[in-house]
Amino acid sequence: xxxxxxxxxxxxxxxxxxxxxxxxxxxxxxxxxxxxxxxxxxxxxxxxxxxxxxxxxxxxxxxxxxxxxxxxxxxxxxxxxxxxxxxxxxxxxxxxxxxxxxxxxxxxxxxxxxxxxxxxxxxxxxxxxxxxxxxxxxxxxxxxxxxxxxxxxxxxxxxxxxxxxxxxxxxxxxxxxxxxxxxxxxxxxxxxxxxxxxxxxxxxxxxxxxxxxxxxxxxxxxxxxxxxxxxxxxxxxxxxxxxxxxxxxxxxxxxxxxxxxxxxxxxxxxxxxxxx
Amino acid sequence: xxxxxxxxxxxxxxxxxxxxxxxxxxxxxxxxxxxxxxxxxxxxxxxxxxxxxxxxxxxxxxxxxxxxxxxxxxxxxxxxxxxxxxxxxxxxxxxxxxxxxxxxxxxxxxxxxxxxxxxxxxxxxxxxxxxxxxxxxxxxxxxxxxxxxxxxxxxxxxxxxxxxxxxxxxxxxxxxxxxxxxxxxxxxxxxxxxxxxxxxxxxxxxxxxxxxxxxxxxxxxxxxxxxxxxxxxxxxxxxxxxxxxxxxxxxxxxxxxxxxxxxxxxxx
Numbered sequence: 001x002x003x004x005x006x007x008x009x010x011x012x013x014x015x016x017x018x019x020x021x022x023x024x025x026x027x028x029x030x031x032x033x034x035x036x037x038x039x040x041x042x043x044x045x046x047x048x049x050x051x052x053x054x055x056x057x058x059x060x061x062x063x064x065x066x067x068x069x070x071x072x073x074x075x076x077x078x079x080x081x082x083x084x085x086x087x088x089x090x091x092x093x094x095x096x097x098x099x100x101x102x103x104x105x106x107x108x109x110x111x112x113x114x115x116x117x118x119x120x121x122x123x124x125x126x127x128x129x130x131x132x133x134x135x136x137x138x139x140x141x142x143x144x145x146x147x148x149x150x151x152x153x154x155x156x157x158x159x160x161x162x163x164x165x166x167x168x169x170x171x172x173x174x175x176x177x178x179x180x181x182x183x184x185x186x187x188x189x190x191x192x193x194x195x196x197x198x199x200x201x202x203x204x205x206x207x208x209x210x211x212x213x214x215x216x217x218x219x220x221x222x223x224x225x226x227x228x229x230x231x232x233x234x235x236x237x238x239x240x241x242x243x244x245x246x247x248x249x250x251x252x253x254x255x256x257x258x259x260x261x262x263x264x265x266x267x268x269x270x271x272x273x274x275x276x
Numbered sequence: 277x278x279x280x281x282x283x284x285x286x287x288x289x290x291x292x293x294x295x296x297x298x299x300x301x302x303x304x305x306x307x308x309x310x311x312x313x314x315x316x317x318x319x320x321x322x323x324x325x326x327x328x329x330x331x332x333x334x335x336x337x338x339x340x341x342x343x344x345x346x347x348x349x350x351x352x353x354x355x356x357x358x359x360x361x362x363x364x365x366x367x368x369x370x371x372x373x374x375x376x377x378x379x380x381x382x383x384x385x386x387x388x389x390x391x392x393x394x395x396x397x398x399x400x401x402x403x404x405x406x407x408x409x410x411x412x413x414x415x416x417x418x419x420x421x422x423x424x425x426x427x428x429x430x431x432x433x434x435x436x437x438x439x440x441x442x443x444x445x446x447x448x449x450x451x452x453x454x455x456x457x458x459x460x461x462x463x464x465x466x467x468x469x470x471x472x473x474x475x476x477x478x479x480x481x482x483x484x485x486x487x488x489x490x491x492x493x494x495x496x497x498x499x500x501x502x503x504x505x506x507x508x509x510x511x512x513x514x515x516x517x518x519x520x521x522x523x524x525x526x527x528x529x530x531x532x533x534x535x536x537x538x539x540x541x542x543x544x
Binding site for chain 1: 301302304305306307308309311312315316319322323326327329331333334335468469470473477478479482
């Protein structure tokens, strides 16, 4: 019993150190950090300008039942969610690189889990993204005078955003693990990412698209990564719907985590460490 | 001078040959990338189809014309991967990897950029552009001429070269400030999707900005207006493009000469 507790504690501190290392690396280049710091506000300002000009240029008040402010608020939260999860979207490339060049060998012979390492390392980076995106979400809420958004909605949004980050990690890790069976994953990764933009509502609100596209979206994990946190972040949902959405996200995490663990286990048997 | 140009042209062909071998190593991936390109173009078309649900026209742009704009927009980013070395430059500088190029009888910046070209991206761009523009031209019956098509491609190439020079410019700041990817993120113009919109919609001042300072107009809007024969100022657009390109080339050359003096190969 005491040994178990000690193991859990040691494990916790081991991965916490990984998170700290990532944070130190991130902080090493301060101008690089500042560049990324101003990226999101610039992106959000351009977004407003673009939609303002489209509405003005077309001389319309509403676009598919969305006013300019409503549409901007939608894309604002889409960008916040996208920025918060951005590091994990690239993790498949890192895994491809590690498998192809034999980098995972060092993890296989050390008392550290490769997948947990990648998760906590990524978290070290993501926490800086959250330092920017979460305050911007709160500022946006105040600026747009979103009456529907209460304190509990904000807490629900943060919970949903966290689940979205975890879903993104597992989903992209799965794509990365395909490397055990194929030579390259770049095409697959980009294709899934771009197709996902349609089904997740990242390209355009799902209400703008034919109904069957939205239905297909619910059968795939893309909604858990973008549409659900965005819908909760807009504060238009009832509490029951919010709980239902959070449950869907949890179910997807369980499914993707189980698949990742299983595929990682199968993949290790095929691993040849050619570059190791 | 001519000997130098011929020598560099021959070197580009050699780099293309080497990169082609690397690219064709992953054939299945190349085919998937080709379909991915079509999906990227479709994203733009779906976007405009949704927007056009409410109206027939966006200023003086019709939906059919915005399809070509979308094709040029996605092609521009695929072509810019020919200069993918611009993204890797900060890493090469901080890790001391420039040593390799400095000891060769070739311009180090030229070699560093050309060595990292992603030919498979460029090829998929060329192939998909040809296919999609033919399909769109047949479907929407555009009134086009060979001269206009060729000129629009030239303008697109000029635009890609300008944006790549801008990326190199920001990457070169690594000589002074260490890792400069943060600055490059600002220039990660794909994220802003400027190429998805005709620059006319941004108004007079921003149109100038997007022509002169951040010339994304040369990636999609100007090639499209020339392709569709919507402009009577083709020569002016071309000459302006060459002027902006030459200006960025001079700026980058100057910065490289100053920066390389600070290179310490600390990672080497």
